[in-house]
Amino acid sequence: MGTDGFSIAEARFLAPDVKLFRIVAPRIARKQQPGQFVIVRIHEHGERIPLTVAESNPTDGTITLIVQGIGKTTKLLNRFDAGDIIPDVVGPLGRPSDIRLFGTVVVIGGGVGTAIAYPTAKALRGAGNHVITVLGARTKDLLVLENEARAISDEVFVTTDDGSYGEKGLVTDKLKALIAGERKIDLVLAIGPIPMMRAVAETTRPHGIKTLVSLNPIMVDGTGMCGGCRVQVAGRSQFACVDGPEFDAHEVDFDGLAKRNAMYREAERQALERFVSDPKPDLDLIRHRCKLEDVTPR
Amino acid sequence: MANPLTPKDRTKIPRQKMPEQEPEHRRQNFAEVNLGLNFHLATQEAMRCLECAHPKCVDGCPVGVKVKDFIALVLAGDYLAAAAKIREDDILPAITGRVCPQEDQCEGTCIMNKKFGAVGIGYLERFVADYERETGQIGLPPIAPPTGKKVAIVGSGPAGLSAAGDLIQKGHQVTVFEALHEIGGVLIYGIPEFRLPKEIVRQEVENMKRMGVEFQTNIVVGKTVTVDELLGEEGYHAVLVATGAGLPQFLGVPGENLCGVYSANEFLTRVNLMKAYKFPEYDEPIYDCRGRNVAVVGGGNTAMDAIRSALRLGAKNAYVIYRRSEAEMPARAEEVKHAREEGIQFLLLNNPVEFLGNDKGWLRAARCIKMELGLADESGRRRPVPIRGSEYELPLDVVIIAVGTSSNPLVQSTTPDLKTRKGGYIEADPETLKTSKVGVFGAGDIVTGAATVILAMGAGRKAAAAIDEYLRTGVW
Ligand SMILES: Cc1cc2nc3c(=O)[nH]c(=O)nc-3n(C[C@H](O)[C@H](O)[C@H](O)COP(=O)(O)OP(=O)(O)OC[C@H]3O[C@@H](n4cnc5c(N)ncnc54)[C@H](O)[C@@H]3O)c2cc1C
Ligand code: SF4
Numbered sequence: 001m002g003t004d005g006f007s008i009a010e011a012r013f014l015a016p017d018v019k020l021f022r023i024v025a026p027r028i029a030r031k032q033q034p035g036q037f038v039i040v041r042i043h044e045h046g047e048r049i050p051l052t053v054a055e056s057n058p059t060d061g062t063i064t065l066i067v068q069g070i071g072k073t074t075k076l077l078n079r080f081d082a083g084d085i086i087p088d089v090v091g092p093l094g095r096p097s098d099i100r101l102f103g104t105v106v107v108i109g110g111g112v113g114t115a116i117a118y119p120t121a122k123a124l125r126g127a128g129n130h131v132i133t134v135l136g137a138r139t140k141d142l143l144v145l146e147n148e149a150r151a152i153s154d155e156v157f158v159t160t161d162d163g164s165y166g167e168k169g170l171v172t173d174k175l176k177a178l179i180a181g182e183r184k185i186d187l188v189l190a191i192g193p194i195p196m197m198r199a200v201a202e203t204t205r206p207h208g209i210k211t212l213v214s215l216n217p218i219m220v221d222g223t224g225m226c227g228g229c230r231v232q233v234a235g236r237s238q239f240a241c242v243d244g245p246e247f248d249a250h251e252v253d254f255d256g257l258a259k260r261n262a263m264y265r266e267a268e269r270q271a272l273e274r275f276v277s278d279p280k281p282d283l284d285l286i287r288h289r290c291k292l293e294d295v296t297p298r
Numbered sequence: 299m300a301n302p303l304t305p306k307d308r309t310k311i312p313r314q315k316m317p318e319q320e321p322e323h324r325r326q327n328f329a330e331v332n333l334g335l336n337f338h339l340a341t342q343e344a345m346r347c348l349e350c351a352h353p354k355c356v357d358g359c360p361v362g363v364k365v366k367d368f369i370a371l372v373l374a375g376d377y378l379a380a381a382a383k384i385r386e387d388d389i390l391p392a393i394t395g396r397v398c399p400q401e402d403q404c405e406g407t408c409i410m411n412k413k414f415g416a417v418g419i420g421y422l423e424r425f426v427a428d429y430e431r432e433t434g435q436i437g438l439p440p441i442a443p444p445t446g447k448k449v450a451i452v453g454s455g456p457a458g459l460s461a462a463g464d465l466i467q468k469g470h471q472v473t474v475f476e477a478l479h480e481i482g483g484v485l486i487y488g489i490p491e492f493r494l495p496k497e498i499v500r501q502e503v504e505n506m507k508r509m510g511v512e513f514q515t516n517i518v519v520g521k522t523v524t525v526d527e528l529l530g531e532e533g534y535h536a537v538l539v540a541t542g543a544g545l546p547q548f549l550g551v552p553g554e555n556l557c558g559v560y561s562a563n564e565f566l567t568r569v570n571l572m573k574a575y576k577f578p579e580y581d582e583p584i585y586d587c588r589g590r591n592v593a594v595v596g597g598g599n600t601a602m603d604a605i606r607s608a609l610r611l612g613a614k615n616a617y618v619i620y621r622r623s624e625a626e627m628p629a630r631a632e633e634v635k636h637a638r639e640e641g642i643q644f645l646l647l648n649n650p651v652e653f654l655g656n657d658k659g660w661l662r663a664a665r666c667i668k669m670e671l672g673l674a675d676e677s678g679r680r681r682p683v684p685i686r687g688s689e690y691e692l693p694l695d696v697v698i699i700a701v702g703t704s705s706n707p708l709v710q711s712t713t714p715d716l717k718t719r720k721g722g723y724i725e726a727d728p729e730t731l732k733t734s735k736v737g738v739f740g741a742g743d744i745v746t747g748a749a750t751v752i753l754a755m756g757a758g759r760k761a762a763a764a765i766d767e768y769l770r771t772g773v774w
């Protein structure tokens with residue numbers, strides 16, 4: 001543990017660029033509750049990135065992470081395979097989701113946000129709620145965890161922007177229809193890209209439906225030590241890593257969050273470009289812990 | 299060799315100057331500023347010691363390092379013995395020699411201080427510790443036979459490390475749990491390379507590993523495991539909480555969430571722990587300071603470390619904004635001197651009242667107000683009062699807030715029977731460092747509030763002695 005790193009028990013792609021990892025981390029698996037995350041560093045020169053835990057199994061001591069390869073670190077992580085070692089995984093961090101009987105809950109997952117919403121949705125169902133899941137993706141190929149969502153929901157709807165699967169449209173179109181329908185909705189949980197979460201907040205606000213979102217600001221330590229993850233909620237500064245990551249959607253300053261998340265855009269672009277054009281230095285850093293052979297960028 | 303000089307002649311030797319990198323050069327790199335005394339300078343400096351019958355320097359040192367004795371050993375040329383002498387009271391001499399506020403401690407009380415300039419005790423301490431390390435002759439102390447008792451230490455800053463070092467010698471099994479991926483606390487994530495090379499901290503940690511201390515990184519006590527679990531199913535007989543005062547304080551003025559506004563903790567963690575100054579060779583980014591205007595708010599060591607780091611990252615203008623005057627600045631005198639030499643601009647008696655942004659959410663300026671000193675407050679320092687109508691705008695791209703830290707509640711909030719006092723700091727007996735919870739001790743900044751390396755180290759050692767006694771006698 002700790003100094004020896006964390007070995008990957010299982011790794012497989014769920015969609016292009018979206019990979020599932022089951023990682024041996026017994027201490028975290030024992031403590032993990034829905035809504036919590038870990039911070040991961042993948043080699044000696046690596047940055048620390050937060051990843052939500054999609055599932056944990058205290059019996060076999062593993063946690064499941066679902067990683068979308070967007071930036072350099074996540075793209076590099078997605079080259080790891082079963083048997084490889086991740087040097088640093090710390091958690092579980094953040095406050096767990098508030099799990100109790102609300103009544104009818106609409107869970108909205110946008111893109112890999114589905115992976116973050118999944119454990120909370122499952123727990124909400126377990127607490128006796130009627131769970132309606134709405135999964136949104138740009139296109140059919142990018143949809144993840146549909147079967148898992150079906151297994152833990154009373155109703156499932158899928159929307160795609162291009163209509164390649166499910167209903168053509170946005171998750172908020174579906175949400176509007178649900179709000180207009182028969183059933184009274186007691187809680188909405190929305191997790192996905194910032195514009196989606198903001199749109200959901202604006203959809204439910206006029207109806208006064210309690211709405212929660214899980215925020216993804218840039219983090220360093222994840223323990224309240226740096227303040228880099230601060231967001232404005234109800235006019236007050238909150239540290240998402242310890243006070244969140246879930247907050248009342250109607251009180252979050254999404255605009256401020258989006259701006260702060262863009263803070264390192266230039267550096268991120270540069271790092272990715274450098275990695276894609278020459279991945280060797282990074283692959284060398286992970287080689288001794290990984291069976292990596294192939295050095296062509298994917 | 300005994301000192302051949304008369305006391306009078308000793309006072310005639312000027313305090314030796316620490317060789318250092320030239321300001322123009324060092325402001326462009328992260329290598330250590332002070333280069334260390336050579337043998338000749340060290341001997342000259344040691345000759346200045348008057349060998350007082352009642353050395354005041356020892357009283358001035360929070361842990362009572364036997365200054366006179368170790369300086370005599372330097373003069374005798376027995377540097378290893380000198381280092382061993384210091385280690386009797388201070389197990390991290392290479393670190394304290396570099397970062398102690400000597401002017402307020404040993405050198406402040408040195409009898410030579412007023413008229414001739416204090417003996418360079420910190421310089422000499424560093425000299426012998428570096429000699430010991432560079433010759434690879436650190437004498438590891440003997441370890442007592444195993445007692446079968448297990449101690450968990452939470453936090454790997456100077457308090458935790460020093461306690462671990464003492465407890466392992468007593469034959470206990472010691473595990474240090476650290477939330478971050480590297481061991482050392484503020485010594486690793488806070489104090490920059492140019493003041494305390496990380497290699498020195500790593501070497502100390504290596505020594506402890508060789509003595510048998512186990513380190514577990516990536517464990518956040520309160521999250522990954524609780525204190526009650528450590529004492530229960532994990533089978534530890536005692537727990538020392540040494541989690542520091544790591545929570546950043548902000549000013550609470552408008553605009554503090556703009557891009558470009560950092561806490562000193564974040565800025566320094568990115569630079570030191572994550573090596574952002576080597577981006578893109580290292581992945582963690584930091585705002586590109588090259589050619590920009592950067593300011594730090596505050597006047598302590600943290601403020602100096604942050605702004606001098608920004609300067610090394612290429613800042614065009616680097617300011618310290620401090621609401622009192624230079625006399626009240628809590629930073630070590632040497633850091634302020636070095637900062638000035640490097641071209642840091644001091645805006646004393648100034649205070650930001652608002653940060654102004656552009657339409658993309660980026661900082662563009664600070665609105666500052668000038669201050670004057672009024673009557674003394676409860677801390678005895680003259681209280682700064684704003685001068686009405688003196689507000690002005692200072693164009694800035696980055697501002698770093700270094701106005702103090704407070705306690706991190708993760709351990710306290712998950713350990714219900716652990717008593718805290720105002721500010722969430724842990725209540726502990728000043729002598730035994732016992733907390734309100736049986737088997738749990740507290741040491742360092744998490745008990746005292748943000749203080750110094752040597753005080754944290756001293757507290758860690760006191761706690762170790764009390765823990766050892768508790769484990770041997772079973773009496774709480
Ligand atoms: C930038 C800066 C410069 C400084 N310069 C000087 C100087 O020149 N001279 C001087 O004497 N002092 C200086 N200080 C102060 C000095 O560093 C501190 O007083 C000292 O480090 C306190 O030691 P500590 O062991 O109590 O805590 P820390 O050094 O803060 O270590 C605490 C450790 O505990 C870990 N931790 C916290 N919570 C948990 C948890 N729940 N589970 C597991 N681990 C946890 C933290 O990650 C950290 O590693 C400086 C401080 C800073 C920030
Ligand atoms: S530990 Fe610090 S205060 Fe004590 S003698 Fe050494 S430098 Fe001086």
Ligand code: FES
Nearest residue numbers: 222224226227241
């Ligand atoms: S990530 Fe550093 S305080 Fe939240």
